C-alpha cells in the first residue's frame with residue numbers, strides 16, 4: 363500500500379559502485395508508490411552502443427555523437443527492462459565489457475549534458491527516486507532527501523560478485539574488486555560532476571546492513587520529512 367506523499371517529491375540516492383543503490387532505490391520507490399529512475403543504466407546504454415558500433419571509448423567526439431542520437435527508454439511494465447533504440451539491452455548493459463568502459467564514456471561533458479537533460483525531464487514529472495553518482499550534487503540539487511550509500515570496497519565487491527555469478531558470468535573476486543576500484547577512482551576524479559556526497563546528504567554505511575534495513579531507514583527518513 364502506498365503511503366501518502368506530497369506531489370513532486372524528489373529523492374536522490376548516490377554512491378560508489380556496488381553500494382546497493384539500485385536495489386534499495388527500487389524498494390523505496392515501490393514502498394512509496396514512486397517512480398524509479400536508474401541513471402547508471404543510461405550511461406551503460408551509451409557505453410553498450412559505443413562498443414557495438416566499434417567506436418573507441420577514448421574517441422570523445424564519436425562517443426558524444428552516439429549519446430546525442432541514442433534513444434534510451436525504460437519499460438516500466440516489466441521491471442528493469444532497458445531499451446537502446448528500441449532494442450532490449452537489459453542484460454547486455456551489465457556485461458564485463460560495459461563495466462570496463464562505462465566510466466570513460468560517463469566522463470565526457472557532452473554525454474552527461476544529454477543524459478542529465480533527460481533525467482531532469484523525468485524528475486519534473488514528480489515523485490521520483492533517482493540513483494546515480496551526481497543526483498544530489500548536480501542533477502537534482504533541490505532534491506527533498508539526499509542519501510549517499512557507502513560500504514567497504516571488499517563488501518561491495520563480494521555483493522557484486524554474487525550478482526554477476528547469478529547471471530552465469532564467470533568472474534573472480536579479484537576481477538570484480540579491480541573493476542569497482544577502477545570505476546570508483548575514475549568516477550571520483552573526473553572533471554564533470556565527480557562522485558561525492560552532496561553537502562546536505564545523509565551518509566549511510568551499508569557494510570553490515572541488509573538491503574531491506576537500508577530501504578526501511580530511507581522510507582522512514584522520507585516519511586518524517
Ligand code: CDP
Pocket residue numbers: 378379380381383384401402403405406464465466468469493494495496497545549
Ligand atoms: O550499479 P553500479 O553502481 O555498478 O553502476 P551504475 O549505477 O550502473 O553506473 C555505471 C557507471 O555510470 C558509473 O560507474 C559511472 O561512471 C556512471 N554514472 C555516472 O557517471 N553518473 C550517474 N548519475 C550514474 C552513473
